[in-house]
Amino acid sequence: MRIVVTNCNTTAQMTEEIVQGARAAAAPGTTVTGLTPAWGPESAEGWLDSHLSAAAVLDTLRTYDGPPYDAVVLAGFGEHGREGVRELVDVPVVDITEAAAHLACLLGRRYGVITTLDRSRGQIEDSLETAGVARNCATVLGTGLAVLDLTTDPTRTETAFLTAATQAQAAGAEVLILGCAGMTGLQRKLSSQLRLPIVDGVSAAVKLAESLVTLGLTTSRTGSYARPLPKRRVWGRPQPT
Template sequence: MRILVTNCNTTERMTKEIEAGARAAASPGTEIVAMTPAWGPESAEGWLDSFLSAAAVLDLLRGIDENSFDAVVLAGFGEHGREGARELLRIPVVDITEAAAHLACLLGRRYGVVTTLDRTSGMIEDSLHTAGVLPNCVGVVGTGLGVLELGDEQRTASALVTAARRLRDRGAEVVVLGCAGMTGMDRRISTELGVPVVDGVAAAVRLAETLAGLSLRTSQIGSYAPPLPKTRRWHR
């Protein structure tokens, strides 16, 4: 099985971190191919960045050989673009936001999301609403750290524990890591707080494997029908 994992920003260091997390979660025999958009923001932290990121990722995906992959994982938490990607491709497209929330709902009645900056909370809530899992969410709490600051593991872990504790106090029974740059921190936070913690990249990879293993493909009827034939001018 071969899964394409796309970073939502142009920072190669983060792509490598996401790739490592995806490979750690993947089943034996699953090949992970990580790609970085050729253009767009160096980190996605707001509506403008998110829309630019979505266009850049779609630009990347339109250039792949779909027959070379069994599924795609979009590694941008709360970012736009997943619906467009599902129109563009027939193979399963799994978004880490949606995947993590669905798994969280299987582990507890209420969950909460820890993310980077508070300014991204609205986008994440909208994404969860579209996925149909917002009613189970007690809230989205920022750590005060920007995406590019997550490389300091000790500082990140401390901020995540503080934010996750606030969510637990609100009634969250499960915590979701709300940024692909937080991948690999789940067990550390879970041990500290005594609650299940879901890593979005790991969740999405495993769900992608399941869909591909069951030979399930994106429906071509209705919402995700192929794009209408017309001239489309891309950035180049």
């Protein structure tokens, strides 16, 4: 089985880290292909970045010409595009935001999300709400760290995460979710220290995608996620000739 994992930004280094995380979670027979959009933001932080990212990710999948794949994992935590990709492709589509929440609901009564900047909290809340899994979300908290800063100083990142984790537990969280694809890996370091399950969205999405593929399930074409209608679409500013 081949799973395509799309980064939501143009930073290839981040795609690699995400692919590593995805491969660590994947079953033996699963091949993971990472895609980095050729355009979009270098990191997605805020609504404008998220809207730009959604179009770029759609364009990336629309023009993909590699080997056939069985599922798509969207590796932008809280980013837009999920529903459009469900229209576009015929295979199952799993977004890391919803994936983490689905697994977290199985592990405790309330979960908390720990993300990067405070400005991303609203997007994540909306994404969980429309995915239908917000009911058991106790809180979404920021660490104050930008996406591209997560890996520059691992100790600072861990400390910021632990501080937010304490707040999340006080708000009722019994499970934590890594609220950024760039945090992948942190769950292994911090879970035993916090004595709490920590769910990484990339890993969760890979397992859910594999599950759907194995069960022969894919997106319903009845209603919301019908195939895009054929029409004229231009994907980016026309160039002067």
